[in-house]
Amino acid sequence: MFTMHPILVEEFLDFLEQSLLEVLHGKKGTNELVEEVQDRYELVADHVLQNSEILEKFKQLFEYIEPVADMQPERAIKRVKNSLGMIERFRDWYLISNPDCSQMKQPSCEIKYAKRVGPRKEAILKKLGISTLGDLIFYFPRDYEDRRKIIPISEISFEGKLTTRGKVVNVETKKIGSMTITAAVLADGVSQLLLKWFNQEYLHKGLQVLKNKTIYATGLVKHSQFGGIEMVNPEIEPEDGTQVLEILPIYPLTHGISQKEIRRIVRENISCVCHYTDELPEELMKKRKLMDISRALLGIHFPKSNYHLKKSIERLAYEELFLMQFALLLSRKSFEEIGGLPKKIPGKLAEEFLRKLPFKLTDSQKEAHRQIRADLMSNKPMSRLLQGDVGCGKTVVAQLAIVDNFEAGFQSAVMAPTSILAMQHYRRMSPAFEEMGIRTALLLGETSSREKEKIKRMLSDGEISVVIGTHTLIQEDVSFSNLGLVIIDEQHRFGVKQREALVSKGKALDTLVMTATPIPRTLALTIYGDLDITVIDEMPPGRKDVKTMLVSVSKLEQVYEFVKKEIAEGGQVFIVYPLIEESDKIQAKAAIRMHEYLSKKIFGEFRVGLLHGKMSQQEKDKIMERFATGEFDILISTTVIEVGIDVPRATVMIIENPERFGLAQLHQLRGRIGRGDKQGYCFLVVGNVDDDALERLRYFSMTKNGFEVAEYDMKLRGPGEILGLKQHGLPELKIADLIRDRELLFRARNDAEEIVRKKEQYPDIVKKVKTIYGERLKLVKIA
Numbered sequence: 001m002f003t004m005h006p007i008l009v010e011e012f013l014d015f016l017e018q019s020l021l022e023v024l025h026g027k028k029g030t031n032e033l034v035e036e037v038q039d040r041y042e043l044v045a046d047h048v049l050q051n052s053e054i055l056e057k058f059k060q061l062f063e064y065i066e067p068v069a070d071m072q073p074e075r076a077i078k079r080v081k082n083s084l085g086m087i088e089r090f091r092d093w094y095l096i097s098n099p100d101c102s103q104m105k106q107p108s109c110e111i112k113y114a115k116r117v118g119p120r121k122e123a124i125l126k127k128l129g130i131s132t133l134g135d136l137i138f139y140f141p142r143d144y145e146d147r148r149k150i151i152p153i154s155e156i157s158f159e160g161k162l163t164t165r166g167k168v169v170n171v172e173t174k175k176i177g178s179m180t181i182t183a184a185v186l187a188d189g190v191s192q193l194l195l196k197w198f199n200q201e202y203l204h205k206g207l208q209v210l211k212n213k214t215i216y217a218t219g220l221v222k223h224s225q226f227g228g229i230e231m232v233n234p235e236i237e238p239e240d241g242t243q244v245l246e247i248l249p250i251y252p253l254t255h256g257i258s259q260k261e262i263r264r265i266v267r268e269n270i271s272c273v274c275h276y277t278d279e280l281p282e283e284l285m286k287k288r289k290l291m292d293i294s295r296a297l298l299g300i301h302f303p304k305s306n307y308h309l310k311k312s313i314e315r316l317a318y319e320e321l322f323l324m325q326f327a328l329l330l331s332r333k334s335f336e337e338i339g340g341l342p343k344k345i346p347g348k349l350a351e352e353f354l355r356k357l358p359f360k361l362t363d364s365q366k367e368a369h370r371q372i373r374a375d376l377m378s379n380k381p382m383s384r385l386l387q388g389d390v391g392c393g394k395t396v397v398a399q400l401a402i403v404d405n406f407e408a409g410f411q412s413a414v415m416a417p418t419s420i421l422a423m424q425h426y427r428r429m430s431p432a433f434e435e436m437g438i439r440t441a442l443l444l445g446e447t448s449s450r451e452k453e454k455i456k457r458m459l460s461d462g463e464i465s466v467v468i469g470t471h472t473l474i475q476e477d478v479s480f481s482n483l484g485l486v487i488i489d490e491q492h493r494f495g496v497k498q499r500e501a502l503v504s505k506g507k508a509l510d511t512l513v514m515t516a517t518p519i520p521r522t523l524a525l526t527i528y529g530d531l532d533i534t535v536i537d538e539m540p541p542g543r544k545d546v547k548t549m550l551v552s553v554s555k556l557e558q559v560y561e562f563v564k565k566e567i568a569e570g571g572q573v574f575i576v577y578p579l580i581e582e583s584d585k586i587q588a589k590a591a592i593r594m595h596e597y598l599s600k601k602i603f604g605e606f607r608v609g610l611l612h613g614k615m616s617q618q619e620k621d622k623i624m625e626r627f628a629t630g631e632f633d634i635l636i637s638t639t640v641i642e643v644g645i646d647v648p649r650a651t652v653m654i655i656e657n658p659e660r661f662g663l664a665q666l667h668q669l670r671g672r673i674g675r676g677d678k679q680g681y682c683f684l685v686v687g688n689v690d691d692d693a694l695e696r697l698r699y700f701s702m703t704k705n706g707f708e709v710a711e712y713d714m715k716l717r718g719p720g721e722i723l724g725l726k727q728h729g730l731p732e733l734k735i736a737d738l739i740r741d742r743e744l745l746f747r748a749r750n751d752a753e754e755i756v757r758k759k760e761q762y763p764d765i766v767k768k769v770k771t772i773y774g775e776r777l778k779l780v781k782i783a
């Protein structure tokens with residue numbers, strides 16, 4: 001988009017670089033290039049050009065490009081390539097600043113000894129978690145304000161955030177209803193701008209004092225309803241000769257300290273960054289063209305340019321991601337170093353198992369099995385995640401792993417998060433096993449103690465080959481004769497600790513974690529980065545997609561009619577109400593009311609069950625089981641229905657207030673139906689929702705792939721919100737952002753894989769990740 005606004009030197013360089021690359025890729029001709037560049041060059045207005053050396057270099061660069069339109073193609077291209085190098089050098093030379101290291105205190109220095117910090121400030125800084133200079137250096141801004149471009153009032157012709165400058169000519173405060181509006185007119189001799197503050201009467205006095213004085217105002221400019229332009233809730237600063245035209249940090253603050261004050265404290269103590277040295281391997285610093293740590297720490301607070309800021313963020317985010325990935329891989333490596341038993345798997349049993357299956361494996365399933373078998377046969381223990389949408393056929397793959405493991409002469413354990421899911425696995429898996437002579441048992445918390453004792457005895461003397469159960473399996477008194485494979489059906493319930501407890505029950509144990517929650521690759525790498533990841537991304541043939549429809553509340557009667565028809569044809573129905581009130585109690589009441597109303601007035605002839613958050617886990621399991629076995633036609637539920645429960649006859653899911661759920665969660669709910677061969681229907685009952693919510697729900701109704709839904713959801717709501725991953729131990733990232741830094745994460749992962757292989761050469765990094773992540777990843781035990 002062409003704009004007439006003045007641009008900074010660095011903006012010119014960004015534009016130039018982009019255009020040069022387009023020329024190199026044949027997307028732009030040299031004529032066009034030169035024309036555009038000349039136009040932009042005219043727009044450059046930057047106070048740094050007052051520096052004659054910078055001005056000189058800048059001109060040189062421009063003059064080097066200008067003639068390329070008249071050159072032979074070969075020479076022109078050479079010049080284009082050279083210019084790219086010149087831009088890079090120019091940036092490194094003047095767009096980045098260096099810290100002044102003449103007088104510096106140690107990062108360990110107590111904050112009270114820092115410049116500009118007295119006892120009062122000390123107390124406030126401590127509230128912000130800053131007790132040393134190092135803490136201060138690592139107290140990063142939440143945003144920045146670019147003061148380098150002062151746009152004259154007469155040149156403001158767009159809406160957006162900017163800084164302008166002018167004289168205060170009029171101040172007044174008006175009351176409109178319960179609201180007060182304080183307004184000031186800013187003038188620069190040509191034009192005027194209205195500054196407006198809401199409910200900040202206390203500003204009035206200060207503004208009066210500024211009358212006829214020149215100030216800077218920074219804020220969002222909008223067209224006012226009266227035709228002119230206005231700036232709402234601007235930050236203002238009287239011109240006093242100390243203003244620096246630079247990018248200013250904005251810190252997260254607390255009461256008792258202002259931006260100006262903390263900026264000053266950071267600025268006057270910033271030389272402390274000189275104490276930091278690069279801990280990242282030099283080869284990576286070079287390969288990834290990373291900025292050194294001191295300049296990055298300076299740049300995160302006081303960047304000389306957007307380029308400086310970008311490189312600083314990149315440097316710090318990369319380090320954060322690299323160390324995290326390194327820690328994950330190290331934890332996995334330490335596990336591998338225990339050594340594994342290479343299992344001998346002739347594959348005869350698996351063949352037999354496959355022959356008896358009523359269907360053929362999909363290519364995805366075959367590949368997953370191939371990878372798992374290779375892991376079992378290798379001399380390293382397996383640590384693998386098997387990911388795939390509900391219904392993609394993970395169970396068969398898990399069964400194949402168990403069959404292979406059995407053939408190699410080992411026992412297997414399958415651990416599920418709840419009894420009901422464990423029972424379901426048992427029902428699905430055990431018949432085929434028993435037919436092949438693989439003895440399988442179910443062990444739950446509620447199993448009678450006599451039965452428990454028997455199973456435990458048979459496990460420890462090896463009579464039972466497969467045990468399926470809940471966390472009961474990790475209790476200390478369950479022992480195995482030769483446990484070789486653990487399969488964990490995760491569903492976001494098991495923590496690293498529980499996983500380890502089970503793993504510790506066998507020597508050289510192979511572990512397979514299964515999850516039906518599609519999560520984006522970036523998230524998978526942070527949460528399951530210590531595992532190899534296999535994704536089943538294909539559904540068995542003939543599977544009908546659930547038809548997802550948005551219906552308005554006014555059409556609910558018709559949906560109910562449809563429900564009656566479905567039940568008459570043997571279907572079952574979920575009706576889900578999200579948690580609207582904060583309190584489970586109020587919500588349970590609402591559900592009880594809805595249940596009463598629907599079961600009496602609408603669905604009188606049907607059996608309607610009720611499930612809500614005030615019930616105990618056992619009660620919930622009981623209800624769910626009764627629904628699964630067909631005792632209810634309809635289940636009204638307020639809480640999220642158990643993730644993995646299979647109700648083959650369920651064909652309809654009605655979700656009220658779907659806008660209150662995340663899309664990933666809606667996808668989970670939708671996965672509960674259409675499990676049999678009948679068509680499934682998901683109705684999203686929409687009342688009064690805003691356009692954004694509607695857009696989200698429309699996207700969802702048209703998208704069946706869980707990974708796509710999750711990716712979209714993550715972009716909208718952030719990584720932590722997806723299915724409550726926060727509680728799942730998503731590591732706190734201070735600066736990296738899984739969405740913005742997606743590519744950086746993949747690079748950091750690759751690099752970490754490379755470095756962890758030769759970790760002996762990097763004892764400092766090993767030590768560092770142990771101090772940061774040791775607790776979480778139990779790395780401490782590694783020598």
Ligand code: ADP
Binds near residue numbers: 360365388389392396
């Ligand atoms: P998941 O555990 O991944 O949710 P399941 O393993 O329960 O999925 O499989 C869902 C259904 O699909 C089961 O009834 C299963 O028997 C069936 N199934 C699995 N793989 C295939 C296949 N390759 N072809 C046809 N049906 C399959």
Ligand code: MG
Binds near residue numbers: 340
């Ligand atoms: Mg192995």
